[in-house]
Amino acid sequence: MATKKLLVVAHAPSPNTRRLRDAVLAGARHPDIEGVDVACLAPLDAGPEDVLKANAIILxxxxxxxxxSGAMKDFFDRSYYPCLEKTQGLPYALFIRAGHDGTGTRRAIESITTGLRWRQIREPLLCRGAYQESFQTDCEELGMLVAAGLEAGIF
Known part of the structure; x- marks a missing residue:
């Protein structure tokens, strides 16, 4: 069985957002999940060549x-047209660290991913308000869900 590639593109400028990113990675790299290679890049380091190699992506x-974030917008600005006709149907999931409600962020990303014709595989995870430890558990479950689904051929 060929190894599938999961790309995580996460903007993590603070200790708490790094904890969320790391929780996603811990879930995606769960020892029971085999056959999925997980790569993680900051948005300013990721580009269309990374997306084109991926079988799924977590933003x-x-x-x-x-x-x-401006960094995520920059990632989309550089990747949109090179990926437009080549990544249709790419499964993706999204997590947002929102100090307020996250709806504008969600709407903007869903607009771009709709244009790319990527396939949202679950409702976006909105980590709203004051930081809570439960955000890490939710992010770990998100990473595990995407990687396990990719491994099983569901996505």
Whole structure:
């Protein structure tokens, strides 16, 4: 069986957002999941060549002024047209660290991924309000869900 590639592109500028990113990675790299190679890049380090190699992608961003981070926007600006006709149906999941409600961030990313014709595999995970330890558990479950689904051929 060929190894599948899961790409995590996460903007993690603070200790708490790094904890969320690391929880996603821990779930995706769960020892019971085999046959999935997990790569993690910051949005400014990721580009279309990384997306084109991926079988699924997890996006993670902070909410900045009611929008995605500038770094995530830059990632999409550089990747959109090179990926447009080549990544249709790419399964993706999204987590947002939102100090407020995250709806503007969610709407912006869903607009871009709809244009790319990527396939959302679950409702976005919105980690809203004051930081809670439960956010890490939720993020770990997200990573595990995507990697296990990729391994099983569901996505």
């Amino acid at each position: 993670g961003t902070t909410e900045n002024l009611g929008y995605m």
